[in-house]
Amino acid sequence: MASKKTININLKIWRQKNAKEKGSMETYKLDNVSTDSSFLEMLDQLNEQLVNERKEPVAFDHDCREGICGMCSLYINGRAHGPDTGITTCQLHMRMFNDGDTIYVEPWRSKAFPVIKDLVVDRSAFDRIQQAGGFVSVNTSGRTIDANATPVPKTDADKAFEAAACIGCGACVATCKNGSAMLFVGAKVSQYALLPQGRVEATERVLNMVRQMDEEGFGNCTNTGACEIECPKGISLENIARMNREYLKASLK
Amino acid sequence: MAQSALLKSSIAKKYWMALTGLFLCLFLAGHLAGNLQLIFGDALQFNQYALFMTSNPAVKLLSYLTYFSILFHAVDGILLTIQNKKARPIGYAKSNPAANSGFASRNMAVLGTLILVFIVTHMVNFWAKMHFDKKMPVYATTVEMMGQKQDLYVTTSGTYIPVTQVAKDSKEAEEIGAQLYIDHGKDFYNTQAKIKVGEGYKDLHKITFDFFKSKAKLFGAIPNEGLVFTILYVLCMGVLAFHLWHGFQSAFQSLGINNKFTPAIKTFGKLFAVIVPILFAIIPLYIHFVK
Amino acid sequence: MKLDSKIPEGPIAEKWTNHKNHLKLVAPNNRPKIDIIVVGTGLAGASAAASLGEMGYNVKAFCFQDSPRRAHSIAAQGGINAAKNYQNDGDSTYRLFYDTIKGGDYRAREANVHRLAEVSANIIDQCVAQGVPFARDYGGLLDNRSFGGTQVQRTFYAAGQTGQQLLLGAYSALSRQIGLGRVQMFNRHEMLDLVKVDGKARGIIARNLITGEIERHSAHAVIIASGGYGNVYFLSTNAMGSNVTAAWKVHKQGAFFANPCYVQIHPTCIPVHGTNQSKLTLMSESLRNSGRIWVPKKKEDAEAIRAGKLKPTQIAEEDRDYYLERRYPAFGNLVPRDVASRAAKERCDAGFGIEANDTNEGVYLDFSSEIISKGKQAAYAKGNHNPTQEEITILGKQWLEEKYGNLFTMYQKITDENPYETPMKIYPAVHYTMGGVWVDYNLQTNIPGCFVAGEANFSDHGANRLGASALMQGLADGYFVLPYTVSDYLADEIRTGKISTDLPEFAEAENRVKEQINKFLNNNGTKSVDHFHKKLGLIMWNKVGMARNEQGLKEAVAEIAALREEFHKDVYVPGSADELNPELEKALRVADFMELGQLMAMDALQRKESCGGHFREEYQDAEGETLRDDENFKFVGAWEYKGSDISQEVLHKEELKYEYIKIAARNYK
Incomplete structure (x- = not known):
């Protein structure tokens, strides 16, 4: 592209052999990183270098590399998904950094997200929360009612979509000083609470999902708003408030 | 499930934080209105208010609710x-929280x-004295009668x-x-009949003024303790301001x-x-420096 | 061996209904006795696993990602087609059927495609019932938009994240079944072999990617829904982990692999920036509604642009070559994907490419005309009938931002260029693979009990897939086809009983897998897996890419075979077998890509015609358009594995019969 600039950087990366062993921050030097590279391409380059030096490459989660699958994580220079907003780590580019920079790369830190290896964490707690109630209990059927039989106000549908845009990456948990998962759970609860199809089970859903969330060992929301800022999809705090409302309603039933 | 959830779940804990917190905001407003009489009212008025606050049954109920709220808010917190x-058992080696939160x-x-x-020391200094201190002064006013100054106790029935x-x-x-003699820190008794003939006002006003104007040495070392108390009080109000800055609007979010x-709630919360x-x-500053 | 597609008799519109009515059933009380394995949790896999779980079968679902929700179906942007005719513009099951067959350049099975069109409407109903937040209009009803290759508005969407919303819908249904204990989920597991007992698919060997443990899983039926094989090109719009391993292992166990040479190259992706690039990013097809594609008319201008001496905005209007509008006046910038891609390649090959990368491959997608025309409209709408140039530009940019804001931001984040001010640079990239494991009408391979669904099979898109049809096929297979056809197969299995994983066939398969893993770890070569994968990608892109010819393909076959040998000799895989080892995972996948790549070249070589995504330079008309040979190549080319020498694979032909659609040349002029 236009630039063609390269930079030399120092990396401080969390290395941990497996879930049981203790880890530590290790330092690496990486030269000739194109500023057009994405952050993960920079890590690819580091791994290529490590493999060529017969050292073990750094394990990190990634898949789609276009900001939608939610698999990539990484706490970069003290921020979830690094020093840019509205993006995932795979969309972070090296032009955000300067020649000679030291970059800290750490895994998500949360009791509910134990480290598997290096920068890879286990986020299946999110799956279990979903399994506890993040669905509409409708079986597959060729005889559901016509999709247009139940009109949904556009504003509700739009808000439900905005909540449903969550990619389940866990940046909210990682960035929250309390390790709270309320933005994730709030988004799921909201998506269904806003749609008539989801309202039927709203009571059970919010109680079950919150119970599971608490069992997983996530912290509590103290409304710092950090999650909203770091969320790559800009999920709003309104969703947490909606969950709080739904939970209150459900608890009083 | 629903019942226990209302106590134990993470969200319910936040409801209680929010409810007690907001109640304490109301208390603060009331307390402030009372305290401002230290500036805008005279000593009698303030002491009358103090008596009302410690004796009125409805206020008593509110005060118990306040104690409960403080305790609950603290324990829950x-x-x-x-x-x-x-x-988060393992923290980050590098963290930049200022990038995303206040x-x-x-x-x-x-x-x-x-x-x-602060609340504990504040209560020791004023509330406990008011309630338990045997040496608590009884309010007396000074009047000039026929060119002579005379100190008079004021009774709750308005007699002197x-x-x-x-x-x-x-x-x-x-x-x-x-x-006559004084018993229970404020009641006037007839010496012979040993019956209560009237009730005075505990002089909280004087206690407060003395506290902030005291020239005594704190711990026998730091001179002018009144100034120290004033500064500490002002600092604590700074702390309170930060706590409210986030707490006020946060309570509404927690309640859904x-x-x-x-936006209006946030603005109001910040003003509050x-x-x-x-x-x-301003009150201790006024007492220390102006009075 | 003759391929039996098992297409039911009767008129096309009644085939599926009649077929369903005569399929065998498994009674509810028998279903818990039967195990089913589903590999992959994208739209097809998740929907199949959820539906079969609901029915009462014991389902085991596998995915290599950390959660079933990560499957690459999630990245689909545009939408999902369905013949609902909500817009009253003359859509019908037949029209969708016809458009899909024509879009596929008459290389798909009529019966399959008609069934797809039939169940398309049910998909939308099902998804709405699940709480998928499709876009709606102000009346609260579902909104539609139109997509390439059609003349109706039948595409349902959820902003630019339709795939995500549909996948999360299927994932929620799957999660519900996992929560209820009817589906057992194995995430971070990769299927590494299929186990056959007495000729039937009876289980898989999977590697737990965290512990490295090699696990045996048995079942009465195995469903593969592991997606496409675009990553054989190294650079593609696929996810990094997308791989062909599950499908390829099935092929090596005897399932035929059909039409591997049909690859869809998407015209609007961000061009390659350098050698460290790991993947290509798609810019939605919808941008072609507003953008005009061009390159400079003069070679010296193109050279100056590449050298950074000229900016695209400095090229005068008369010096720009809007080559799509020039060549295809009727469809202009909205020609189908394969046509647009080839045209871009033609210009760049001729030396007019504007990207300053190694290959000079890139063309402009310019929004300046749209800014002016929409800006004028907006000004008029505001009552300003005499807007200044400046006002027009501001309003026009606002219009663009409203419509494509998120895409423009994404582009800017990646390229650091502002597409409101300077044209986007785009170039085609590998996107989807129409070929896949051969299946019959029931989606069953020629291995009994082994079913393949979604992009992993070959069945519905012929030689070119239309936009917004991949999501439709994945969900149709998983929700509405497999539950019926798998049950039909399983009706004969109710007396089988639990299948033991101690059978020698399991031990044998496990040993095969362990041997391969050990070989890689002890290989002690000198080069990384990526080194070889990138090399393979280059051969594929240059010789089995957008335009192919006999000589290139012959070279490709030989080069890939040589590369494969070198790979096995010289690859270095660090780490051990009993831990999370991404390099090992990659090595196992690339080993399969090497074999597939060779087969793709062979398939492209044997198909001496041009059709859809398969363009043979020898077979084009005077204007450079695809030239089909219906007489000799109106067949599905299904390859049979014959041992590790891929060149020994045997081609089987399934003749395609067009009884309901008149076969004709595709014309977009």
């Missing part, structure tokens, strides 16, 4: 903080703890009793042959209120967080 710390919002527990310490006629207690009354009124502590802080 501590529980939440412990849980939150447990949720100072107050991240330090509610520390701020709250400071406030709790010359200070010279009243002994500190029944023993002294018998020794010096005074007609996030809608078109939220700034104005209330400033007004509180």
Whole structure:
């Protein structure tokens, strides 16, 4: 592209052999990183270098590399998904950094997200929360009612979509000083609470999902708003408030 | 499930934080209105208010609710903080929280703890004296009668009793042959009949003024303790301001209120967080420096 | 061996209904006795696993990602087609059927495609019932938009994240079944072999990617829904982990692999920036509604642009070559994907490419005309009938931002160029693979009990897939086809009983897998897996890419075979077998890509015609358009594995019969 600039950087990366062993921050030097590279391409380059030096490459989660699958994580220079907003780590580019920079790369830190290896964490707690109630209990059927039989106000549908845009990456948990998962759970609860199809089970859903969330060992929301800022999809705090409302309603039933 | 959830779940804990917190905001407003009489009212008015606040049954109920709220807010807050710390057993080597959240919002527990310490000392200094201190002075006013100054106790029924006629207690009354003596820190008793003939006002006003104007040495070392108390009080109000800055609007979010009124709530909360502590802080400054 | 597609008799519109009515059933009380394995949790896999779980079968679902929700179906942007005719513009099951067959350049099975069109409407109903937040209009009803290759508005969407919303819908249904204990989920597991007992698919060997443990899983039926094989090109719009291993292992166990040479190259992706690039990012097809594609008319201008001496905005209007509008006046910038891609390649090959990368491959997608025309409209709408140039530009940019804001931001984040001010640079990239494991009408391979669904099979898109049809096929297979056809197969299995994983066939398969893993770890070569994968990608892109010819393909076959040998000799895989080892995972996948790549070249070589995504330079008309040979190549080319020498694979032909659609040349002029 236009630039063609390269930079030399120092990396401080969390290395941990497996879930049981203790880890530590290790330092690496990486030269000739194109500023057009994405952050993960920079890590690819580091791994290529490590493999060529017969050292073990750094394990990190990634898949789609276009900001939608939610698999990539990484706490970069003290921020979830690094020093840019509205993006995932795979969309972070090296032009955000300067020649000679030291970059800290750490895994998500949360009791509910134990480290598997290096920068890879286990986020299946999110799956279990979903399994506890993040669905509409409708079986597959060729005889559901016509999709247009139940009109949904556009504003509700739009808000439900905005909540449903969550990619389940866990940046909210990682960035929250309390390790709270309320933005994730709030988004799921909201998506269904806003749609008539989801309202039927709203009571059970919010109680079950919150119970599971608490069992997983996530912290509590103290409304710092950090999650909203770091969320790559800009999920709003309104969703947490909606969950709080739904939970209150459900608890009083 | 629903019942236990209302106590135990993470969200319910936040409801209670929010409800007690908001109630304490109301308390703060009331307390401030009372305290402002230290500036805008006279001593009698203030002491009358103090008596009302300690004797009116409805106010009593409110005060118990306040004690409960403070305790619950503190205990719940501590529980939440412990849980939150447990949720991240290993911290980050490098963290940049200022990039995504405000100072107050991240330090509610520390701020709250400071406030709790403040509340305890504050209650020791004023509330406990008011309730339990046997040496609590009884309010007396000075009037000029026929060119002579005379100190008079003021009774709750609006009558006056010359200070010279009243002994500190029944023993002294018998020794010096005074007609009246004071019991229960504020009641006037007839020395012979041992019956209550009237009730005075505990002089909280004087206690307060003396406190902030005291020239005594704190711990026998630091001179001018009144100035120290004033400064500490003002600092504590700063802490309170930060706590409210985040706490006020946060309570609404916790209760699920996030809608078109939220910007207004936030603005109001911030005004509240700034104005209330400033007004509180002005009082000792006024007492120490102006009076 | 003759391929039996098992297409039911009767008129096309009644085939599926009649077929369903005569399929065998498994009674509810028998279903818990039967195990089913589903590999992959994208739209097809998740929907199949959820539906079969609901029916009462014991389902085991596998995915290599950390959660079933991460499957690459999630990245689909545009939408999902369905013949609902909500817009009253003359859509019908037949029209969708016809458009899909024509879009596929008459290389798909009529019966399959008609069934797809039939169940398309049910998909929308099902998804709405699940709480998928499709876009709606102000009346609260579902909104539609139109997509390439059609003349109706039948595409349902959820902003630019339709795939995500549909996948999360299927994932929620799957999660519900996992929560209820009817589906057992194995995430971070990769299927590494299929186990056959007495000729039937009876289980898989999977590697737990965290512990490295090699696990045996048995079942009465195995469903593969592991997606496409675009990553054989190294650079593609696929996810990094997308791989062909599950499908390829099935092929090596005897399932035929059909039409591997049909690859869809998407015209609007961000061009390659350098050698460290790991993947290509798609810019939605919808941008072609507003953008005009061009390159400079003069070679010296193109050279100056590449050298950074000229900016695209400095090229005068008369010096720009809007080559799509020039060549295809009727469809202009909205020609189908394969046509647009080839045209871009033609210009760049001729030396007019504007990207300053190694290959000079890139063309402009310019929004300046749209800014002016929409800006004028907006000004008029505001009552300003005499807007200044400046006002027009501001309003026009606002219009663009409203419509494509998120895409423009994404582009800017990646390239650091502002597409409101300077044209986007785009170039085609590998996107989807129409070929896949051969299946019959029941989606069953020629291995009994082994079913393949979604992009992993070959069945519905012929030689070119239309936009917004991949999501439709994945969900149709998983929700509405497999539950019926798998049950039909399983009806004969109710007396089988639990299948033991101690059978020698399991031990044998496990040993095969362990041997391969050990070989890689002890290989002690000198080069990384990526080194070889990138090399393979280059051969594929240059010789089995957008335009192919006999000589290139012959070279490719030989080069890939040589590369494969070198790979096995010289690859270095660090780490051990009993831990999370991404390099090992990659090595196992690339080993399969090497074999597939060779087969793709062979398939492209044997198909001496041009059709859809398969363009043979020898077979084009005077204007450079695809030239089909219906007489000799109106067949599905299904390859049979014959041992590790891929060149020995045997081609089987399934003749395609067009009884309901008149076969004709595709014309977009």
